[in-house]
Amino acid sequence: MTASGWLQIAVFVLVIFALTRPLGAYLHRVFEGDRQPLPRVLGRVERGLLRLCGLRAPAEQTWVQYAVSMLVFSVLGLLVTYVIQRAQGVLPLNPQHLAGVPAPLAFNTASSFATNTNWQAYVPETTMSNLTQMAGLAWHNFTSAAVGIGVALVVARGLTRQPGPDGNRGVGNFYVDLIRGLVYVLVPMSAVVALVLVSQGVVQTLDASHAVTTLEGGKQVLALGPVASQEAIKMLGTNGGGFFNANSAHPFENPSALTNLLEMVLIFAIPAALTYTYGRMARDQRQGWVLFAAMSVLFLAGVAVCYWAEAHPNAALHDLQIASAPGNLEGKEVRFGVANSALFATVTTDASCGAVNAMHDSFTPLGGMVPMVNISLGEVVFGGVGAGLYGILVFVVLTVFIAGLMVGRTPEYLGKKIEGREMKLAMLYILVFPLIILGLTAWAAVASYGTSSLNNAGPHGLSELLYAFISGAGNNGSAFAGLNANTDWWNVVLGLTMLAGRFLMIVPALAIGGAMLRKKTVIPGPGTFPTTGWLFAALLVAVIVIVGALTFFPALSLGPVVEHFQAQHGEVM
Amino acid sequence: MTTTGTTLLVALRATLVTLVLTGLLYPLAITGAAQLGFSDRANGSLVVDPHGQEVGSELIGQAFTAGVYVHGRPSANGYDASSSGGTNLSTTSAKLRDGTADDPATPEVDESFAGARQLAEAFRRDNELAADAEVPVDAVTRSASGLDPHVSPEMALAQAPRIAAARRVDVTRVAAVIREQVLGRELGLLGEERVNVLAVNLALDRMFGATIRP
Numbered sequence: 080m081t082a083s084g085w086l087q088i089a090v091f092v093l094v095i096f097a098l099t100r101p102l103g104a105y106l107h108r109v110f111e112g113d114r115q116p117l118p119r120v121l122g123r124v125e126r127g128l129l130r131l132c133g134l135r136a137p138a139e140q141t142w143v144q145y146a147v148s149m150l151v152f153s154v155l156g157l158l159v160t161y162v163i164q165r166a167q168g169v170l171p172l173n174p175q176h177l178a179g180v181p182a183p184l185a186f187n188t189a190s191s192f193a194t195n196t197n198w199q200a201y202v203p204e205t206t207m208s209n210l211t212q213m214a215g216l217a218w219h220n221f222t223s224a225a226v227g228i229g230v231a232l233v234v235a236r237g238l239t240r241q242p243g244p245d246g247n248r249g250v251g252n253f254y255v256d257l258i259r260g261l262v263y264v265l266v267p268m269s270a271v272v273a274l275v276l277v278s279q280g281v282v283q284t285l286d287a288s289h290a291v292t293t294l295e296g297g298k299q300v301l302a303l304g305p306v307a308s309q310e311a312i313k314m315l316g317t318n319g320g321g322f323f324n325a326n327s328a329h330p331f332e333n334p335s336a337l338t339n340l341l342e343m344v345l346i347f348a349i350p351a352a353l354t355y356t357y358g359r360m361a362r363d364q365r366q367g368w369v370l371f372a373a374m375s376v377l378f379l380a381g382v383a384v385c386y387w388a389e390a391h392p393n394a395a396l397h398d399l400q401i402a403s404a405p406g407n408l409e410g411k412e413v414r415f416g417v418a419n420s421a422l423f424a425t426v427t428t429d430a431s432c433g434a435v436n437a438m439h440d441s442f443t444p445l446g447g448m449v450p451m452v453n454i455s456l457g458e459v460v461f462g463g464v465g466a467g468l469y470g471i472l473v474f475v476v477l478t479v480f481i482a483g484l485m486v487g488r489t490p491e492y493l494g495k496k497i498e499g500r501e502m503k504l505a506m507l508y509i510l511v512f513p514l515i516i517l518g519l520t521a522w523a524a525v526a527s528y529g530t531s532s533l534n535n536a537g538p539h540g541l542s543e544l545l546y547a548f549i550s551g552a553g554n555n556g557s558a559f560a561g562l563n564a565n566t567d568w569w570n571v572v573l574g575l576t577m578l579a580g581r582f583l584m585i586v587p588a589l590a591i592g593g594a595m596l597r598k599k600t601v602i603p604g605p606g607t608f609p610t611t612g613w614l615f616a617a618l619l620v621a622v623i624v625i626v627g628a629l630t631f632f633p634a635l636s637l638g639p640v641v642e643h644f645q646a647q648h649g650e651v652m
Numbered sequence: 653m654t655t656t657g658t659t660l661l662v663a664l665r666a667t668l669v670t671l672v673l674t675g676l677l678y679p680l681a682i683t684g685a686a687q688l689g690f691s692d693r694a695n696g697s698l699v700v701d702p703h704g705q706e707v708g709s710e711l712i713g714q715a716f717t718a719g720v721y722v723h724g725r726p727s728a729n730g731y732d733a734s735s736s737g738g739t740n741l742s743t744t745s746a747k748l749r750d751g752t753a754d755d756p757a758t759p760e761v762d763e764s765f766a767g768a769r770q771l772a773e774a775f776r777r778d779n780e781l782a783a784d785a786e787v788p789v790d791a792v793t794r795s796a797s798g799l800d801p802h803v804s805p806e807m808a809l810a811q812a813p814r815i816a817a818a819r820r821v822d823v824t825r826v827a828a829v830i831r832e833q834v835l836g837r838e839l840g841l842l843g844e845e846r847v848n849v850l851a852v853n854l855a856l857d858r859m860f861g862a863t864i865r866p
């Protein structure tokens with residue numbers, strides 16, 4: 080580890096901290112304000128688009144109506160992307176004349192992008208036409224992120240709003256949240272960022288390739304495409320689906336350390352800001368900052384372990400007289416080095432982004448365990464756009480409940496009582512996740528069609544399986560990419576995993592929002608457990624870590640932990 | 653309240669509206685703006701040699717094997733820029749360490765893979781280093797993209813004696829060219845020190861004459 084490496088990590092943290100308040104306040108104005116920004120321009124666009132959707136005066140919805148709108152919209156989007164992939168051979172903007180995508184892969188990819196996962200079982204350069212990338216995939220990068228923000232808002236509204244006189248005020252309107260997310264936030268920010276990325280070398284053209292003769296007289300075909308426009312929303316929407324196979328390690332996606340910093344900042348920008356937005360909604364900024372603090376603690380722990388581990392030499396190179404000071408450079412780019420690769424890996428898995436600027440499969444065992452642990456904790460460390468906030472609010476409900484049990488009082492949060500229904504929903508949300516992951520990993524580990532896709536043997540092979548399901552259910556999309564996931568079994572099972580990991584968790588989250596909305600606020604008494612301050616932050620961190628550790632520690636010990644001891648003894652297999 | 657029909661209709665219209673806005677208008681507008689404002693960058697940052705010939709992209713590594721050039725890192729895809737990716741081999745991989753030989757039973761597929769051991773030996777042999785000399789780590793590890801355009805200053809400088817011998821010039825002059833091409837951290841802070849392999853080789857050609865291309 081070097082001082083320069085830590086300094087670069089510190090710069091990243093400071094930028095995020097500085098952005099949280101202004102961006103959070105802006106988001107509050109957009110979604111909860113009485114008057115949205117730039118009413119003459121963006122306000123007209125918003126109303127115009129809503130009218131095009133057939134909504135002249137969109138009404139507030141109940142949580143059930145909101146959930147139905149969200150599900151119908153997501154399923155339609157999934158179907159459209161499936162059809163675009165299957166039909167890309169006869170559709171325009173296909174300069175490589177690529178054929179239609181096979182059905183299982185098209186299902187997997189459509190599920191992957193509709194759920195904000197961006198798991199990629201395909202090699203983009205040789206599978207997806209420009210039209211598919213733009214209209215089939217990047218489209219979902221926008222909408223799935225906007226959906227995530229909407230779900231977070233519903234949970235936050237449920238916790239912070241007072242019930243109306245009839246006791247049943249709405250949780251917001253799905254389409255208003257969706258269109259506002261696009262018009263005021265995701266599209267304008269992506270447009271600016273895309274052009275900045277182009278100025279730094281990210282390509283943006285409708286040509287698919289350009290051939291050159293190299294200095295030594297060889298022929299090199301450079302894959303090109305409309306990359307920057309997709310890159311911007313890929314990071315800002317915590318999607319992570321690369322235009323190229325190597326994702327943000329590809330120089331045309333991420334050409335320099337400067338773009339690398341920008342891309343990492345984009346991943347955390349909205350999730351961090353939403354904690355501030357939440358504080359505004361709760362009319363107590365400390366309620367937001369306490370979430371920010373808990374997230375920061377978990378983030379710093381992750382990045383410290385990952386950087387420390389990757390600064391060690393690769394065990395496979397031991398005894399070969401290789402310079403050890405730079406650390407583990409297998410699967411890493413020289414321009415990023417170890418510090419920026421470890422930081423990127425931590426950020427992309429704390430959030431549900433899943434973009435990579437280095438190959439996690441070639442990380443040291445403990446360095447590669449950090450991304451797995453981050454996703455296993457539920458991606459609540461800033462987390463996905465929206466998904467991070469609703470995820471951590473579920474953990475807050477659980478924490479308040481446990482604190483209530485300790486002192487023997489009915490738990491309250493923001494003056495609202497947490498009761499049996501909310502706890503059942505919270506537990507459903509928390510249990511669905513490990514059930515999918517551990518159950519399916521076990522299946523894959525004993526089936527020939529599961530293990531035949533492995534690229535590495537022994538404990539690391541188990542890690543490849545485990546990572547795939549953690550990433551799928553967590554809607555992350557990063558991978559131990561040696562795994563050949565483009566087989567019928569993997570495509571179908573992981574496609575279903577991603578759908579379950581998204582919608583079986585969103586619906587309980589929305590239900591919690593709906594249930595909490597109906598409750599009247601009671602004045603806090605002397606026995607009320609305060610949910611601001613360091614004691615609550617520490618308790619929240621402890622609950623997240625304990626739930627994650629109890630569920631995943633056995634599986635992780637069989638994978639990365641065993642591999643670590645193997646590597647320590649210089650064993651190879 | 654809304655019926656099933658209107659729910660579906662609104663969802664369908666929203667699907668089309670967002671698809672056209674974010675899936676077509678947005679990327680096409682960005683493409684137009686990028687082509688107008690930054691056409692060099694938007695089309696791949698192509699590099700032109702003194703004869704006006706395109707010789708590659710500043711950002712994409714290419715394979716160098718001639719003795720007169722600085723060589724890049726080993727690549728999982730042989731610097732085929734129509735694809736990208738790393739080895740994805742783990743720290744406990746025997747293949748990563750010791751490599752694999754070509755299987756004679758399958759003559760149509762080349763299974764041979766140079767492990768770190770073979771790559772280190774080759775680097776020492778090519779550059780006439782002692783058998784126990786320490787080899788720069790980027791010379792025996794493959795990048796994430798397979799298209800890494802850079803090497804560390806250490807790896808570039810370790811090749812100076814071989815380049816000097818091949819070009820029949822003094823090694824200090826070659827080293828001086830390489831040192832001049834070392835790129836610092838961006839904004840003095842971000843990333844790592846590195847040498848762009850294509851840029852340094854063009855600089856070597858400028859200084860000592862092009863040797864391969866007319």
